[in-house]
Amino acid sequence: MKYTELVRPEILKQPVYEPGKPIEYVAREYGLDPDNILKLASNENPLGASPLGIEAAHSALAQSHLYPDGGCYALRHKLAERFSLQPEQFVIGNGSNEIMVLLCHALLRPGDEAVMGAQSFIAFKLSVLLAGATPVEVPMPDMRHDLEAMADAVTEKTRMVYLPSPNNPTGDTHSQEAIECLIERLPDNVVFLFDEAYAEYLEVAPDLRPLIEKGHKVVCCRTFSKIYGLAAFRLGYAYGSAELMGLLNRIRQPFNVNAIGQAAALAALDDKDHVARSRKVNQQGQAQLTELFKRLGLDFVPSEANFLLLRVRNGKDAFEVLQKHGIIVRPLGGYGLSDWVRVTVGTELENARLGQCLEQIAQGPEAPVFFHQTTAQ
Numbered sequence: 001m002k003y004t005e006l007v008r009p010e011i012l013k014q015p016v017y018e019p020g021k022p023i024e025y026v027a028r029e030y031g032l033d034p035d036n037i038l039k040l041a042s043n044e045n046p047l048g049a050s051p052l053g054i055e056a057a058h059s060a061l062a063q064s065h066l067y068p069d070g071g072c073y074a075l076r077h078k079l080a081e082r083f084s085l086q087p088e089q090f091v092i093g094n095g096s097n098e099i100m101v102l103l104c105h106a107l108l109r110p111g112d113e114a115v116m117g118a119q120s121f122i123a124f125k126l127s128v129l130l131a132g133a134t135p136v137e138v139p140m141p142d143m144r145h146d147l148e149a150m151a152d153a154v155t156e157k158t159r160m161v162y163l164p165s166p167n168n169p170t171g172d173t174h175s176q177e178a179i180e181c182l183i184e185r186l187p188d189n190v191v192f193l194f195d196e197a198y199a200e201y202l203e204v205a206p207d208l209r210p211l212i213e214k215g216h217k218v219v220c221c222r223t224f225s226k227i228y229g230l231a232a233f234r235l236g237y238a239y240g241s242a243e244l245m246g247l248l249n250r251i252r253q254p255f256n257v258n259a260i261g262q263a264a265a266l267a268a269l270d271d272k273d274h275v276a277r278s279r280k281v282n283q284q285g286q287a288q289l290t291e292l293f294k295r296l297g298l299d300f301v302p303s304e305a306n307f308l309l310l311r312v313r314n315g316k317d318a319f320e321v322l323q324k325h326g327i328i329v330r331p332l333g334g335y336g337l338s339d340w341v342r343v344t345v346g347t348e349l350e351n352a353r354l355g356q357c358l359e360q361i362a363q364g365p366e367a368p369v370f371f372h373q374t375t376a377q
């Protein structure tokens with residue numbers, strides 16, 4: 001008997017998440033120097049990790065023979081203080097992605113529905129499918145979640161509604177008022193997942209704690225992978241009602257978050273300087289890329305997060321061409337956005353290199369992959 005006959009049927013239908021290729025792989029494939037490759041593909045922090053986080057991680061290595069604190073006691077207490085919530089209202093995960101998967105395992109049964117935007121962060125759909133439930137994808141006109149249409153899509157089968165703000169990859173954000181209106185419309189048996197992976201980049205982020213306090217079924221997810229620059233450690237967290245967090249704590253692995261990452265995250269939370277610099281470099285980078293794309297006559301969607309969308313003729317081809325030039329961006333065919341690529345905002349130098357590369361491409365034979373009217377003509 002084949003293993004494919006042994007596994008749960010939904011596993012055979014499960015789409016595979018395609019992460020960007022590692023720098024070393026691209027270097028080998030294209031005969032490039034790995035040190036010269038610029039990765040603008042995964043919305044990582046171009047300034048690197050929080051220096052305080054790295055220092056703490058180094059110190060924690062000496063205790064590598066010990067199991068980590070399975071309850072993430074210190075981190076939950078620190079976050080509780082930061083958010084003026086109780087430590088029991090937090091769960092820490094191996095990336096916020098793990099928590100999203102746990103939520104689906106906990107809340108969804110086959111036949112249940114989960115409402116999300118058609119170009120919402122793809123991990124939502126993948127985790128819903130993995131739980132055997134049905135993603136209900138609501139169209140996103142103008143690359144924005146249509147909150148009214150999402151509320152209208154809720155049926156008696158709906159158990160979850162997803163909203164990331166800013167969303168990856170479209171970058172759309174939504175006001176406190178609009179989000180509250182959506183939540184107010186949800187029945188009591190629907191959990192609202194608010195994904196705040198890029199919240200620290202915003203001047204003012206929506207605050208759903210009052211709704212949690214009032215008893216709405218709201219859970220918020222955040223990550224250390226973005227502004228804190230700790231993506232390699234895999235660390236995210238959720239906050240919400242102590243009841244739901246307690247249930248998630250039951251089903252997670254006992255030691256799901258490693259000790260080195262916990263130490264790094266604790267220190268990174270205090271690294272105000274790194275957070276402030278990262279936010280500033282990102283704002284300047286958004287302005288720099290905006291100016292560049294306008295100058296080149298390229299259509300684009302800026303965002304307050306650390307990435308933007310760039311319209312090209314063919315996303316996959318544009319990705320290949322840039323990769324040959326040593327720049328990795330993200331094609332978005334998986335999101336149904338086949339004529340767009342997502343570009344992570346880099347440092348000033350990195351953004352300038354992308355600019356030079358695009359200018360060079362505009363003059364050459366590969367121009368039609370990017371430009372509707374080539375400057376070479």
Ligand SMILES: Cc1ncc(COP(=O)(O)O)c(C=O)c1O
Pocket residue numbers: 042043094095096097098121164166167168195197198222223224225231234235236
């Ligand atoms: C919107 C959004 N949510 C969540 C995540 C996942 O973060 P983590 O690294 O904590 O799993 C990402 C990562 O790209 C993201 O873009």
